Amino acid sequence: MLATILHKPGDIRCEEIADPKILQPTDAIIKLSASCICGSDLWPYRGLQPVDRPMHMGHEYCGVVVEIGAEVRTVRPGQFVVGSFCISDNTCPHCRFGFQSSCVQREFMSGAQAPYARVPLADGTLVATAEVPSADLVPDLLAVSDVLGTGWYAADAAEVREGSTVVVVGDGAVGLMGVLAAKEMGAERIVAMSRHESRQKLAREFGATDIVAERGEEGVARVKDLTGGVGADSVLECVGTMESFDQALACSRPGGTIGYVGVPHGVNFDGQRLFFGQKRMLGGPAPVRRFLPDLMDRVLKGKIKPGKVFDLQLPLAEVADGYCAMDERRAIKVLLRV
């Protein structure tokens, strides 16, 4: 099959490789309905994360089970499934506490920018739908796998509640999903920090009540203006740079909460700054598995349309153009037809 390999920063190719096979009795093989490119794929693509050997790219997926290992019990061939980018057994103590992204058997999914993929720990990782959904729902269900699940976790970690005032730092796909999540959770005011017109528009569609285009001190001043000088109850940090964390810390009120889901790169916190800032913080790789049933249900019932975040569709063979478009911020998120 054709699959996506990153050979070195900037060198991404679609190449012929062997089809995936069952390696463990807990594995499943799925035929993907679609795949996509993640903002986090850009870290190694941009050389900001080491590429020691060719990387099989892609960790967001949904599709139809074609084969299962001997020990798989909860999914069977023919079923449509969505899985998390974090592989988990969903039975260990951390999973039972709802932190499947810290599962004792955690692996990170890879190789999903391809027509077929092997999913380890299929019972713990995959959630099946009752029926194979119609094709028009595939982008929405694909989004659940990571980008929506991660934005949702940002809002959950930031303790968004009915009536909350929320600031979303970052207008990438995850930030936009954070806006959608905050809206679904009942936030009253959702401030999207965005400088890009097309993203501002989408943020408003997903539920943003205010847009702040300024950054740094000016951005903080605007947020303070919008919140009567108080700051936000909840801030979703969806970037992962020191600049974005500075923004998040300065925009939240004392006792407010920051949910952070951008993998930190070059980020360091001074202890006294956090102490006297008095902000609650929780971040990490999103435990998407916790949210999968609920989010799939919202999609299948037509309550949410997270697939709108895909503003460019390409055939898998043109994956390199997709990386380029996201790298240059010409596309918010690229869906790959596999």
Place this chain on the structure above:
Amino acid sequence: MLATILHKPGDIRCEEIADPKILQPTDAIIKLSASCICGSDLWPYRGLQPVDRPMHMGHEYCGVVVEIGAEVRTVRPGQFVVGSFCISDNTCPHCRFGFQSSCVQREFMSGAQAPYARVPLADGTLVATAEVPSADLVPDLLAVSDVLGTGWYAADAAEVREGSTVVVVGDGAVGLMGVLAAKEMGAERIVAMSRHESRQKLAREFGATDIVAERGEEGVARVKDLTGGVGADSVLECVGTMESFDQALACSRPGGTIGYVGVPHGVNFDGQRLFFGQKRMLGGPAPVRRFLPDLMDRVLKGKIKPGKVFDLQLPLAEVADGYCAMDERRAIKVLLRV
């Protein structure tokens, strides 16, 4: 009156100064029933915090109101009051959210290691009892002012719940109060990390179910053993050094919560470490004012005896001996008879 002045690190003296006076119409003057020395007083005493000019020491207090400013409405001369070490108006948005230690008018109390003290923003800061309590309750009520309030906040910030597994890092007075707080909040298992026999004994009295004397990796291994390999739901960080934060991070489970109340000195966090550790964190100066009515009520009803934390009583004139005893860890906490 005699009052306690820190002239430079190690040079603490009891000296004659003018009695405090009403400076603002919102002030009150109280005659202290007792005062005490705080672990945080040791930072400047040890030269770990700059001493630019003579410091009027002491921020924990309870006593009888002797004079009030023209605008004070909620307390009157003759009433017994307890106040927080953080002065707050108790009306600003941060106060209303329960974070009075980030009040827009916040000041830190000073000059309370003396027979009389001026308390600014008396209406927002002080809570009066219905009657003047008996003398034997004074140590307990004095403890509420900071050390218990701070240990309580550590447990509250660490989200201790009915049935929680809790680790307390630090066996100073605040850590011991954290044990008491966790017990009151219904924790099932309370692990006190302590190497000192007298402190271990007091920890057990306050509700610790387990003592871990080891530190570093050995300490973590013991906590993991005690928690079935999982780690604690809640960790109370009551020291403020990088070593103690390392301990706290390693002892809590993914998705667990760290409440930190030791003012961080030389503490720095790497962003990726916090991200992949997936620990919820909240710290800061304790909003004791939020807890005062409840904690005073528990003391007055005899439910808790936080005053046990004072294991040395000295007359104010011997305050230097008190600092020395705490610096050398010969005393957990020193009560000063004023």
